[in-house]
Structure formats: structure tokens, C-alpha cells
Amino acid sequence: MASLRDIRKRIKSVKSTRQITKAMKMVSAAKLRKAQEAIMSARPYAQTLEALINELVSRVEPGTVNHPLLTERPVKKVEVLLVTSDRGLAGGFNANVSKQAWRYLKDEGSKMEQHFVTTMGKKGGDYLRARGFSIRKDWPGVTSKITYDTSTEIANEAAKRFLDGQVDAVYLAYNEFISAISQKVTFVRLLPFETGKKVEGVTKIDFKYEPNAQAVLNALVPQALNVRIFRALLESAASEHGARMSAMENATKNAGEMISSLTLFYNRTRQAAITKELMEIVSGAEALK
Amino acid sequence: MAGKLKVEVVSPSRRLVNQEADEVIAPGADGLFGVRPGHTPYLALLQAGPLTINDGGTSKKFFVAGGFAEAGPDHVRVLAEQAEPLEGIDLAAAKKRLDDAQKKLDALSPTTPEHAAQAARVKVEARRVEVAEKR
Numbered sequence: 001m002a003s004l005r006d007i008r009k010r011i012k013s014v015k016s017t018r019q020i021t022k023a024m025k026m027v028s029a030a031k032l033r034k035a036q037e038a039i040m041s042a043r044p045y046a047q048t049l050e051a052l053i054n055e056l057v058s059r060v061e062p063g064t065v066n067h068p069l070l071t072e073r074p075v076k077k078v079e080v081l082l083v084t085s086d087r088g089l090a091g092g093f094n095a096n097v098s099k100q101a102w103r104y105l106k107d108e109g110s111k112m113e114q115h116f117v118t119t120m121g122k123k124g125g126d127y128l129r130a131r132g133f134s135i136r137k138d139w140p141g142v143t144s145k146i147t148y149d150t151s152t153e154i155a156n157e158a159a160k161r162f163l164d165g166q167v168d169a170v171y172l173a174y175n176e177f178i179s180a181i182s183q184k185v186t187f188v189r190l191l192p193f194e195t196g197k198k199v200e201g202v203t204k205i206d207f208k209y210e211p212n213a214q215a216v217l218n219a220l221v222p223q224a225l226n227v228r229i230f231r232a233l234l235e236s237a238a239s240e241h242g243a244r245m246s247a248m249e250n251a252t253k254n255a256g257e258m259i260s261s262l263t264l265f266y267n268r269t270r271q272a273a274i275t276k277e278l279m280e281i282v283s284g285a286e287a288l289k
Numbered sequence: 290m291a292g293k294l295k296v297e298v299v300s301p302s303r304r305l306v307n308q309e310a311d312e313v314i315a316p317g318a319d320g321l322f323g324v325r326p327g328h329t330p331y332l333a334l335l336q337a338g339p340l341t342i343n344d345g346g347t348s349k350k351f352f353v354a355g356g357f358a359e360a361g362p363d364h365v366r367v368l369a370e371q372a373e374p375l376e377g378i379d380l381a382a383a384k385k386r387l388d389d390a391q392k393k394l395d396a397l398s399p400t401t402p403e404h405a406a407q408a409a410r411v412k413v414e415a416r417r418v419e420v421a422e423k424r
Contacts, residue, residue, distance in 0.1 A: 041303040048299060048366055052359055056332065148301040148370075207359075210317045210333035219334055220357065223370075230301060 004273070007266045011259060018255035024089070025248035032180060032241035038146070039177065039234045046227045053220050056213070057195045059206045065214045067221045068163055069193045075168040078109055079116040079136075079161065081154075081190065083174035083232055084124035085143055085240040091247035093175060093240055097185045098127035101173040104187065105133060116167065120154070120233065146237060151230035159225060162191045174232040175239035181246050183239035190228060193221055292326045295364040296342055298351065300372040305351065310344040313365045315358045324360045331360040335369060337416035339423075350375035352420050354413045371413070378421040387414040 002010075082101045084094045101117070101124065109115035116136040119125040121143040125135045137157075142150045161167050170191040175183040209216050296313055298306035314323045316338025324331070337354035355370035390411045397404040 038302075042301060044297070044304045045299040045301050045368060048297070048368055049357075052332070052357060052366075052368070055359075059330075207330045207332040210319050210322070210331070213332075215318070216332055216334055216357065223356075223368075227301065 002269070004266065004270055007262060007269065011262045011266065014255055014258050014262065018252055018259065021248045021251040021255060025245055025252060028241045028245040028248060032238060032245055035234065035238035035241055036177075039231075039238055042231060042234055046231050049220070049224050049227050053195050053217075053224055056207070056217060056220065060213050061206070065217050067193075067217050069159060069191060069221050069225065070195065072192050073168055076112055077114040077116070077167045077169075078112050079118060079158070079167040079170045080105060080109070081118045081120070081158065081170065081172045081229075082124040082128070083143065083172070083236040084119065084121035084127075085236070086122045086141070088123060089247060090240055090244035091250075093183065093243035093247075094121075094123035094127065096183075097173050097175050098124045100185045100187050102128060102131055102133070104171065104173075118154075118158075121236075143233060143237060143240075146230070146233045148226070148230055151233055152226045155222065155226040155229045158191060158229075159222060167191075172228070172232055174236045175243075177235045177238040177242065180242045183243055186232075186235075190225070193225060292363060293344075294324065294326055296367075297365070298340070298342075298353075298367040298369065298372055300369050305372055305374070306342065306349070306367075308342075308344065310342045310365075312341075312343040313360075313367075314339075314341040314343075315365075315367060316340065316353065317358065324365050327362050328360045329362075331358075333358045333360075335367070337413045339375065339420045340367060340369075340372075352378060352417055354416070375421065378417065380418070380421050383414070383418045383421055387411070387418050390414045 080101050082098065084097060088094065105115055105117065105128070117125075117128055117133055118137045118139070119128070119135055120139045122138075122140075125138055129135060139150070139154060142154070158170050162170060169189060171187060172190045173185070173187045176186040178184050207213075293309040293311060294313060296306055296308055296310045297304070312323060312325050314321055315333070316336050318334040318336055321338070322331075322333065335353055335356045335358055338352075340351040340353045342349045342351075351372055352375055353367065353369035353372045356368045356372075358368070359366045390407065391414075394404065394407045394411050397407055
């Protein structure tokens with residue numbers, strides 16, 4: 001049976017764990033707010049850009065412009081970009097999205113001639129490596145400090161590999177931010193780039209272009225690609241903090257429950273010891289009579 | 290022509306302008322162009338340069354670099370990779386950035402693709418200084 005001192009020690013340790021999880025929760029809450037603001041302020045640009053591409057594609061005479069990043073070809077080589085976090089302790093955050101990527105690689109990727117994995121955030125790489133996949137490239141530190149420049153770099157590399165024929169399709173796996181307590185694993189095709197479909201029967205006046213439609217499209221498509229990656233990184237960051245916040249909230253609650261049950265057990269044990277001692281004294285006195 | 294233009298200026302990290310205005314002058318790929326209400330649908334690439342928004346007697350100026358401007362009869366949307374209010378540019382800092390960019394450029398061999406990218410960056414920085422000096 002555990003001695004009183006052991007139980008006391010145990011309570012103390014659980015209490016300090018609770019302190020830590022509580023602090024982590026607060027930190028995540030603060031970071032979440034920041035990440036959410038970042039998403040909000042990036043949204044207008046992303047939305048307008050996508051709208052612009054769709055407008056262009058729907059207005060321009062079919063067949064007059066094209067872009068190599070929009071061209072589909074038979075998919076023999078595929079690449080998956082996996083966005084996770086550098087740190088764990090965020091519930092199912094990393095595992096869910098990694099599992100999605102892993103499943104795709106296992107089911108679809110193995111049928112292809114070649115498949116590649118590029119990771120952002122350490123955890124996804126760890127997950128896939130443990131399951132026997134090699135990571136072609138890791139972008140270290142991009143998930144902790146998200147800038148438009150780094151996402152441009154990532155997008156450029158992906159686009160270059162696509163254009164050089166090293167891959168025929170690129171997929172992006174990340175956690176989409178729904179709310180502070182919920183994230184959605186998202187797995188989308190990044191390249192060839194998909195634009196909105198042309199609506200039949202609706203003819204809009206075509207734009208006048210400066211310098212010309214092709215040049216504008218040439219500039220628009222890579223931008224839109226950057227923005228998608230930029231947004232995925234932002235969404236993932238916000239999701240990470242949200243997931244960590246609720247994981248830590250749960251941990252704090254569980255620690256609290258554990259403390260109260262341990263305290264109950266401690267008091268009961270102490271009372272039992274007192275009762276036992278009393279009995280001994282009483283029976284000792286009784287015997288002397 | 291009655292009415293006003295709905296003007297939006299957004300960069301990847303934030304929305305700088307969301308207002309109504311009488312006239313917008315933007316640095317298109319082929320030179321500055323002005324938009325007033327009733328403009329024909331227009332989609333232009335932007336080069337680095339000054340963006341002016343005139344509304345009544347007031348005017349706001351920005352420095353924009355890279356991106357697009359879409360104009361219609363009742364709106365203008367400017368998507369700039371970089372955008373900042375002109376009065377917010379610190380001339381000394383801008384000059385220093387130009388110097389740094391130039392030094393980086395000189396260190397690169399002229400045949401690499403990095404050289405071209407860096408040269409474009411130098412051009413943007415030079416334009417920023419130029420526009421800021423003229424304000």
C-alpha cells in the first residue's frame with residue numbers, strides 16, 4: 001500500500017503538470033488569436049486573386065490563352081506536399097493529416113512510377129519516415145514563421161518541378177481552420193492548377209488587357225499558386241494552435257480530476273491510519289485495566 | 290458620369306484601402322493609366338510605381354510593386370505584391386535596401402536565374418527610392 005508520503009508526492013507532481021498544461025493552453029490561445037488575424041488579413045487578397053483568374057478564364061475567348069501550369073497530362077509521377085507542425089502535444093492535429101497523406105501514398109502513390117514527399121513542419125516527416133517513406137525535401141522552420149516570401153519559394157520549386165516534368169501532379173495536404181475547436185483535414189490538387197469552370201451561355205464583355213491577356217495570365221497563375229500555399233500555411237498554423245489549445249484544455253481537466261481523486265484517496269488513507277492508531281491506544285489502555 | 294468607384298487595394302498580408310473615390314491612377318505595365326467611373330473592363334499588370342487615389346479634394350498615394358489592377362465601370366481592385374503608403378516610406382531605409390539589393394546582385398554571376406530575380410528586386414527598390422524622393 002502506498003504510504004502517505006508517496007501520495008503527497010504524486011499529488012504534487014500532477015499539480016505541476018496541470019500548471020504546465022494550463023500555461024500551454026494560454027500560450028496557444030494567444031497564438032491562435034494572432035494566427036486567426038493573419039488569416040483574416042490574407043483572405044481579401046486570396047479571394048480577389050482567385051476571382052480574377054476565374055473572371056479571366058470565363059471572359060477570354062476559349063483557346064486564345066493557355067498556361068503550362070494549367071495543362072493536364074497523364075499522371076505517372078506524383079508529389080505530396082504535407083503541412084504539419086514542428087511540435088507535438090496538439091491532439092490529433094499532426095496524426096490526422098499525416099495519415100491522410102500516408103494513405104494516399106500507400107494506395108495511389110504506389111501505383112505510380114514515382115512518388116515524392118515534401119514536408120513543411122517536422123512532425124509529418126517523422127510520421128512518414130516511421131512508415132518507410134523517404135522525404136524528398138523538407139522546408140525547415142516555415143510553419144513557425146510564415147511569410148509570403150517563403151511560400152513563394154515553395155510554390156516556385158513545385159512549379160519548376162512540374163514544368164520540368166519531374167512530377168505530373170502535386171497534391172497539398174493540410175489542416176483547414178474551421179474554428180478554434182475544429183479543424184478539417186484537406187487534401188487538394190495543387191498542380192495542374194484548377195480554375196473555375198467556364199459558365200456556358202453567359203457571355204461577359206471581355207477585358208481589355210495591358211499588355212495582353214497571355215501576359216496577364218502568365219503572371220496570375222504563379223501568384224495564385226503562391227497564395228494557395230501561403231493560405232495553407234496560415235490555415236495550418238491557426239489549426240495547430242486551436243488543436244493544441246483544446247488538447248491542453250483536456251489535459252488540464254484530466255489533471256484536475258486526477259488531483260481530486262488522489263486527494264480523496266490521500267485523506268481516506270490518512271484517516272485510516274489515525275483510526276488504526278487510536279484503536280491501538282484504546283486497546284492498549286484496555287489491556288492495562 | 291455619375292457615381293463613384295469602389296476602390297480596393299490589397300496586399301498578401303493585408304487590405305490597405307477599401308473606400309469610394311472619384312479617380313484612380315495606377316502604374317500599368319505600359320505606363321500610368323487613370324480610371325474614372327464608367328471605365329471599360331480592364332485588367333492590367335502593374336509595374337513598380339506610384340498609385341494615386343483621388344476622392345473629392347483629397348488624394349492618397351501609395352507605392353505598389355508587382356501585381357494586378359482590375360477596373361470596371363464602378364470598381365477598381367488593385368492586387369499588389371507590395372504596397373505601402375507613400376508617406377510611410379523611410380527614405381534612408383529605402384536607400385539602404387537598394388544598396389543591399391545591389392550588393393547582392395553584384396555578388397551573383399550574371400548567367401544564373403537568381404541574377405535575373407535579384408535584378409528585378411533591385412529595380413523595385415530603385416523605383417521605391419525614386420518615387421519616395423518625388424513625393
